[in-house]
Amino acid sequence: MVTEQTPMTTPAEAEPKGEPKIRATDVSVYYGDKKAIDQVSIDIHTEHVTAFIGPSGCGKSTFLRSLNRMNDTIPSARMEGTIELDGEDIYHSGMDVVQLRARVGMVFQKPNPFPKSIYENIAYGPRIHGLAETKGELDTIVERSLQRAGLWEEVKDRIEDSGTALSGGQQQRLCIARAIAVDPEVILMDEPCSALDPIATAKIEELIDELRGRYAIVIVTHSMQQAARVSQRTAFFHLGHLVEYGHTSDIFTNPRQRRTQDYITGRYG
């Protein structure tokens, strides 16, 4: 059963080159007194898709949100350890969280387009970061982002329609395009397909595979098949611990840890 999972890439392709994009060292995250993440250390490489899997409540989303400091918006959240982006500590007091989030974009579980036009949704990020000087430049960014997200052909004639009027799958690709528009280096995806039907899911997975060439992508998913299909490296979280991290093919065919094997064979979770 385990061997039926066939990753898109071979382990040889997945071999990371050079320095990691993100290096987390001994990261612990607390919500009030509750420890949600315990001493997690992990390296995330560019031009790779890294999947975080694990049962509900294992802390994988919490860890993901600590990578672009979205946990800052939760008053009770507290963080220990270091997370470096290109060798620079993102929790350092000199780090501008606005700049950080421009470099580390995020796509959420439920599509959350703004109640504005498709154009305005994409133009939002470039505007607040001052990426376009003229209307022409902005138009170019919008078109390029929609093309990269595979949405351009579907929406080019109704670019002024409301983003909330699109279908669920289109909305999620709009959100991905919105994240791409500010030209990030890392894209975090928090269960991006959990609110979508299988066809829309397949499109998003295809898109993730295409985007891999440009960005470091981290995806949290509940679906082990999805992790096997889209990722090159997989991290298995359980009860706030990082149990096992390695090549996706190794994790699914030859897990070293008993707990990983139990989870991927469906014994719990």
Added chain:
Amino acid sequence: MSSAIPLLLAIGLGLAGWLVARGRAWKFRSEAAGGRLASLPVYHAWYAALWIGGPVLIFGVIWNAIRGNLILQHALASPDAAGLPAFGMRRDAILREAQNVASGVSDRVIIPEAEGLVEPFREAAMLYDGIGIAVALVLALIGAVWVFMRLKPGFAARTKVERGVLSVLFLASLVAILTTFGIFITLVFETIRFFGMVSPIDFLFGTHWGPDPMAAVSSTDGSRYGAIPLFWGTIFIGAIIAMIVAIPLGLMSAIYLTQYANPNLRKWIKPALEILAGVPTVVYGYFAALTIAPAIREIATSVGITNASSESALAAGLVMGVMIIPFVSSMADDSIAAVPQAMRDGSLAMGATTNETIRRVLIPAALPGIVAGIMLAVSRAIGETMIVVMAAGYAANLSANPLEAMTTVTVQIVAMLTGEASMDHPATLSAFALGFVLFIITLILNVIALRVVKRFREAYE
């Protein structure tokens, strides 16, 4: 005293029916084969109480309405009443006096002619009270027979009681609707009478307001009933000056409370802000007239404006603006808080600051709710009377100078209705026409606001 008798009877007999029916239901239950009833004993009890107490209560209400008249007719038919004056105030005084003594409200007669009538009134009262009680008892008895014939173990008392409760609830909601309707009808009739004397063109487009309550009805001068200065005063004070104060302050406090204030602070500030809405408007009136208006005049004088009056549209508008801050802020607060957290997260994750998120995402998304709040606040402001009476005065000036005294529709309604003119004088009737216009304007504002709110609710399921 005697008017309470049917009520007491209804309660007493209803209670008796309640107890008896419940006892019987318990007995049914112990006797029945399976020990089961179609409805719980308590529903049997309420069914009995409704059918026994209800008719008595309705009879009591009707009886109270006609009892006085029946007694009067009976007393007048007695030979002692022959010597009364045919009509006029003296006759009314005598009758009232005799009635009061007969029912024990006063203890002795002052007008000598009333002396002979006391006894007939007393007799009549006893007679009709007796009849009333007898009818009530008969009704209760009929109800009881009907109930106890129908109450069987298999009787679906619960559905019947629920239907009874439903009709009571329906009647309760009908009261408010009928009242609104009644008010509207009154306004329409009186307005039509007014427009029979003053042409609607003069009223709606005339620029001079100065009704003369002393003028003869036949020589009504339509040009004295131009309501434009009142409409202008209303809009200037209620919709312009007050809103210039209320919209920014209300909006900013809503933003602070929803986005920046820590939860403990919010727990204190929000109710405190809502207390503002509970302060009686007459208190705001004092504040406007005694504190704000003189302060404005002093400031105006100190910058060289010498003709500033002690009553000003500005004073009334400023205080009114403060009064309606809670309307704006609580609606804005609710609609900003109703914007899904996902919107906020989405914007923050793009690298937007809290400030940018509020300006570019939250406010636009909450705009329909905010607009609705502002409209409700405007309709509240233009219906406000006390502050304007006390701070802006009665002078109908058509002016854009906020330091001048001005008056509003509501203030003139009060002035006209409490004036010396008789009820069928156009000066008095103009109050109804003004009220009608105000009613229509606030109705339109409220309808628009409700529709906007409804569309907004649909947007986020």
